[in-house]
Amino acid sequence: MIEFQFDSLFNFLRMAPHGIYVWPVYGLGLLVIGGLAIWIRYQHRQAIRKIRRIMNRESIHEPKA
Amino acid sequence: MSVEHRFLVRELKLVLARPGDFFKPMWFLILVISMVPLALSPDSKLLGEIGSAMIWVATLLALLLNADQLFRDDFVDGVLEQWLFFNRPLFWLVILKLFCHWLFYVVPLILVTPLAGMMLSVPNDVMIALLVTLLLATPALTCFSALGAALTLGTARSGILGVLVMLPLFAPVIILAAGVLTRASDGSDILPLLALLGAFSIAAATLLPLAVGVALRLNIGGSS
Amino acid sequence: MSVEHRFLVRELKLVLARPGDFFKPMWFLILVISMVPLALSPDSKLLGEIGSAMIWVATLLALLLNADQLFRDDFVDGVLEQWLFFNRPLFWLVILKLFCHWLFYVVPLILVTPLAGMMLSVPNDVMIALLVTLLLATPALTCFSALGAALTLGTARSGILGVLVMLPLFAPVIILAAGVLTRASDGSDILPLLALLGAFSIAAATLLPLAVGVALRLNIGGSS
């Protein structure tokens, strides 16, 4: 019942007449979702870095604490 | 003097003190409408076809751009804080304010739309339908844009941010009005749609002042 | 650091500090453009016909609404007064300011117009002509609206007053641009009109900063 619908990888990539529509859509999907994921990771790192900076500054100001 | 009395007197004085604010929306409307034939084509058939829609959009923009200033000056000068010390619930003051705004700035604007209609050769019966839709729709539009203005009070310099935030919510009103206009030019029955529009306005005018009040209090609390 | 350097750095920092201002005009453009079919009709043939004109008018409004804020904040905070103590002629500072404004706020706006064109199914060749006219016309429009903003600085709450004062002066620009667009959809030669538009912009960009400088000094002198 489930079989590969295309006779070659090339045809799979060409996808008859609609390859230029289908692949960009999935590319865009990857871009948007991947972009979101990466951006969130980046924000997370930034947040951590910011807190580290604050902590460093405080430890310089008051070495006792 | 009662709070309401002082409030209304002040609004009246403000209109008198800032005649510019009174005339600006009308001026804007007429100017934008006269830009349309320049940018498009002086062909009066095409203009008549799209005219009523253009007037609607231009009136909407004129309204919105004015509403942006609803609370800003009073907020910056600290007068808005004083509202909280009046012996009245905030939403009631908001209703007063919005009613004054509608009466002093919106109604006059609606009254000049026939002039704009003439400039774009909109047929008479469509023009009448246009006037009625505007009168019925503007209370809702005023309330929505007041909410936008109140939400963005505390932001750096909001400018049209409040407008942008609220504009998508106007879609039903615009669509209903457009429906009325098309039907009016067909000559079919517009009453049911007008009733819907009126119902929407009444709902907005009763519910939104509460939200506006909450938004105002939030922003007053956040400022130092 | 030289005055120019400090000036440009500050403008850049302001853009970064107020990202809202950067995105607002584009957002406004797209919103207004998507309101047009709601108010008019979703028929893509009609939309395509009037699309380019609508985009022109909407872009113009987006520009104007942004330009209104050009000097206001700095005036209110008293930063504008300090311009006078820089070792540079005022019109030179105005040129810097306007150039930054054009680059940071106007050019990005122009870059999103193709999206608006797609939404109204404007044909491709007309869209290209539209882009070129916008690029050529906006320097002049920016200068004019800066003059409007500068003239109305001292008034109560100018809002869009400056815009309105200047809008009639835009008529030649709009007419030229409309000419280009009609010719582009006919397929006839648009170069001569584009050259005229460019010449107009160059003239405006050299002469108007002087006038803006004078207007600014007047308003600074009038405030206490």
Next chain:
Amino acid sequence: MLIKPKTLQFQNLTCVRDDRCLFADLSMTLPPGSLLRVAGPNGAGKTTLLRILSALHEPDSGTVQIGEVEDHLESRQEILYLGHKPQVCQDLSIMDNLMFLTDASQAICFQALQFVGLKGCEDSLVRELSQGQGRRCGLARLWCHEVPIWILDEPYTALDPGMVAILEDRINIHVGEGGVCVFTTHQNPTNLRFETLELARVS
């Protein structure tokens, strides 16, 4: 002018701003006739405290109570708050501004403007006044109101010495009548007897 004396009390007020604790666990009872100066360097949190007392800002914890009413918001019409902002509209005349802010009659407003030295320019727009005259317009309310709790944030700002003396007299009268007044200033009041609440700058 007769006021109904009220007690102002606050308990365990704490406020954190920008990750900095401005004050913690402040408690105080101000019976009728108290005059309290909130002192402290710039950025100590004086304005923040005064806004909390006026129900304009929410504390991170703690309560404020006026008279017997538990809910602070309910009794906020007993408060007169004067802040850093001028609280007058630039585009209206002095008289119009004053008439909006108080429920006093026109005659009383006239009198109040006379007290603050603005007689003769009742119809000038605030926009066309000097800094100090604008502040005076905001202060004129003190001569019209019959409100027991006054909260004044740097009322001396931009006032000349003559006006400062008049203002101090007015405060003394109010406190003498059983009113409560909480104020801040960086100048030294010469003619007032007050308690001081010192806020330190914790940085």
Next chain:
Amino acid sequence: MLIKPKTLQFQNLTCVRDDRCLFADLSMTLPPGSLLRVAGPNGAGKTTLLRILSALHEPDSGTVQIGEVEDHLESRQEILYLGHKPQVCQDLSIMDNLMFLTDASQAICFQALQFVGLKGCEDSLVRELSQGQGRRCGLARLWCHEVPIWILDEPYTALDPGMVAILEDRINIHVGEGGVCVFTTHQNPTNLRFETLELARVS
């Protein structure tokens, strides 16, 4: 910091506002090292005079001259003017504001912020500061500039006593180096030796 001392002089200054003559025929020469306080009640015209001296306002008659240059506008970069308005942008950080207003290097700006007690919050937005901290940011310029003529309109506004003392020291140093300073205030400076120009309120 070294400044080139300049003389500030004005002749026959007259100013009429709202049909009221604020001052008439004022003349004065301020050689290097002068410290002048312009005094007078609210609305006397102090701000107006200071703005005329800074070439921000045009007098109805009379001239102002700095050093040898006849044209006042030509020599306005010799002036540092601090007015009622904060002169800082609310949406930028303290450091960014300062770096725009002066041509000093970043190191000097840091130092200046240290002098006015804003060290540690260089990157805070002005919007998030208290009233006094905002004023301090505007004042920090006094520690970066090498400008001979200072014109300060109520520089003490909203400053706590500690900062007032620091400011007075700075003014004394500037005058000692041969600078000229014209200022107004309604508080009494404790640590300054100045001449006074009294403007009366003509109403």
Next chain:
Amino acid sequence: MGWRWFHEWGSPKWFYDRAGRWQRVCGFLALALLLVGTLWGLGFAPADYQQGNSYRIIYLHVPVAFLAQALYVAMAVCAIVLFVWKMKLADVGMQALAVVGFGFTVLALFSGSIWGKPTWGTYWVWDARLTSMLILGFLYLGLIGLRSAIKNPDLAGKACAILVLVGVVNLPIIKYSVEWWSALHQPASFKLTEKPAMPASMWVPLLINLLGYYLVAAYLVLASMRTVILDRERGSAWVREVIERD
């Protein structure tokens, strides 16, 4: 007992730790499901007899469009929780959901309009569903804009909650009116195709992908919530512990 559970949910520290674990689970599951579903849909599902291969866009378009709407509803729930129980976490959730929801809306719009080119011959028509999706996108954008414009996070949260609630009351009205509007003018030919009876080999991958995208959304929302929590609680002791720990 029940209340303690509720309280724990409101505690940022507890949530931060848990969310880290859930997030990882969601991420891996999502990756697996999407890989299976998408490959199946792209390569193994039979071509549509009408649309040919272009219909394979459905495996991204439909789940994403569905989620764009679902995330708005989730946001409205957060807004109500914020107002009724003053739970800070709800505000954090709202912030994360707005961004992710906007991303999905953009994706739905673009995938749909690319699909429109081969099927309708144009990228955009003013069809009811498209228009209401566009308006949804503007609503998301408004929320993001409002939040970024207000510096104080507490204030921003409450302001956004008001906007979300007004929006959620209005959404059905918008949807209804837009449908009615486009029925008024629109020639029927451009309506989105009614769901055809699909063979199982076509809809099973769709279902897998729907689940996959749900998990992706969960992953993104959780990750972004953790970031926001970290930023907002930067003054508290537990955040410093967490940071010193790793």
